[in-house]
Structures are given as structure tokens and as C-alpha cells.
Amino acid sequence: QVQLVESGGGLVKPGGSLRLSCAASGFTLNDYYMNWIRQAPGKGLECVSYISSSGSARYYADSVKGRFTISRDNTKNSVFLQMNSLRAEDTAVYYCARDRGSKLGMGPWFDSWGQGTLVTVSS
Amino acid sequence: SYELTQPPSVSVSPGQTASITCSGNKLGDKYASWYQQKPGQSPVLVIYQDNKRPSGIPERFSGSNSGNTATLTISGTQAMDEAEYYCQAWDSSTTWVVFGGGTKLTVL
Numbered sequence: 001q002v003q004l005v006e007s008g009g010g011l012v013k014p015g016g017s018l019r020l021s022c023a024a025s026g027f028t029l030n031d032y033y034m035n036w037i038r039q040a041p042g043k044g045l046e047c048v049s050y051i052s053s054s055g056s057a058r059y060y061a062d063s064v065k066g067r068f069t070i071s072r073d074n075t076k077n078s079v080f081l082q083m084n085s086l087r088a089e090d091t092a093v094y095y096c097a098r099d100r101g102s103k104l105g106m107g108p109w110f111d112s113w114g115q116g117t118l119v120t121v122s123s
Numbered sequence: 124s125y126e127l128t129q130p131p132s133v134s135v136s137p138g139q140t141a142s143i144t145c146s147g148n149k150l151g152d153k154y155a156s157w158y159q160q161k162p163g164q165s166p167v168l169v170i171y172q173d174n175k176r177p178s179g180i181p182e183r184f185s186g187s188n189s190g191n192t193a194t195l196t197i198s199g200t201q202a203m204d205e206a207e208y209y210c211q212a213w214d215s216s217t218t219w220v221v222f223g224g225g226t227k228l229t230v231l
Contacts, residue, residue, distance in 0.1 A: 047220040107213035109171040
């Protein structure tokens with residue numbers, strides 16, 4: 001069955017870096033756009049970044065542009081989020097989510113989500 | 124930037140119909156999706172492309188989208204439906220995903 005498993009979260013000081021990983025199984029990764037969506041404590045959902053199925057197109061929220069980099073390795077069924085220059089406001093649970101609709105040209109909807117990995121930025 | 128507005132909370136009695144709205148400029152021209160999130164859990168897709176249900180989602184969940192408002196309707200609401208619900212759309216002008224702020228559904 002479809003499974004997404006995030007890893008790499010943890011406690012980091014302001015200005016530090018983390019690399020999140022999302023291991024995908026149960027489906028062919030290169031058939032899907034993939035997203036990182038975060039949720040700050042007690043807050044709503046916010047799309048942070050997404051990447052096209054081939055990896056040729058990458059998009060970022062203004063709040064993370066220039067600091068975060070999304071990538072994927074379809075041969076290893078993995079998606080990554082490199083996070084640099086972390087700030088307190090980046091503290092959140094980060095979810096990896098599969099986008100079912102974009103490659104079909106219908107705009108995104110997220111039909112599978114990982115369990116999330118918590119990133120805490122604090123001194 | 125494009126915004127989606129949801130009421131912070133909705134209450135419903137068991138067995139009754141709950142309606143959760145999501146408002147945005149010309150939202151009816153876009154596809155709307157809905158996600159259910161229970162405390163401590165990941166979001167789950169319950170409606171996509173305005174009114175389609177993924178496999179495994181009960182028939183009591185339905186959706187509509189017209190004008191400036193998308194609506195998630197839960198018929199015969201059960202206690203297990205108590206959760207936070209988020210709407211989501213795609214802003215093609217900015218090529219960005221937009222989520223509503225979420226609605227806490229209370230079944231009492």
C-alpha cells in the first residue's frame with residue numbers, strides 16, 4: 001500500500017540546518033508531484049515547497065525561498081528538503097504529501113500524507 | 124495572494140447535517156479539496172475536485188463548489204467525524220497551493 005515516511009526532524013538552533021527525507025513506497029514516485037507541507041503548533045496547514053515529477057520544476061513559499069531546497073531521487077524513491085538558516089518561525093511538523101492531480105493537469109490534491117516529522121528551532 | 128476563509132468552528136448534533144464553508148474569490152472557477160485532521164494525526168483527503176470521494180471515505184461526506192463558496196457537507200454526522208477540516212485550492216496565477224485556516228467541527 002502507499003506509504004510515506006518522513007525522517008530528519010529534531011531540535012536545532014536558530015541559523016542551523018536540517019535535511020528532511022521522505023521515503024516513498026507502494027507506488028511509482030516519478031508519476032507524482034511531491035510536496036512538503038508544514039503545520040506550526042496549534043496552527044493550520046502551509047505548503048512550503050513542491051517539486052514536479054521529474055524534478056525539473058521546484059517551487060517555494062516566500063517565507064522559505066532562498067533558505068530551503070527541495071529535491072528528489074526517483075531511483076531511490078525519496079524526496080528531500082534541505083533547510084538552512086532556520087528560524088524560530090520554522091518550528092512545525094513537516095509532512096510529505098503526494099499530489100495526485102498536478103501531473104494530470106488538474107491542479108493539486110493530496111491523497112497520501114506521511115506521519116510528519118517535528119522540527120523545533122530554539123536556542 | 125489568494126486567500127481561503129473558513130469559519131473557525133461549527134457545531135452539530137449527532138445524526139444531523141454539518142456544513143462547513145470555504146470562501147474565496149471566484150473559488151467556483153477552481154477545484155476545491157477538503158481534508159480531515161484529528162488530533163495528533165496527519166490530514167486525510169475526504170473530498171477532491173469539488174465533489175469526489177476517495178475510496179474508503181464514507182458516503183456521508185459530500186462537496187459542492189459554486190460562485191465564491193465551496194461547501195463540505197457531512198450527512199448523519201457521527202461522533203467520529205469530530206475533527207479539524209481544511210479546504211484547499213490551487214491559485215494558477217501564482218502556481219501556489221492555498222489552504223483555508225481550518226474549521227473545528229464539534230459533534231455534541
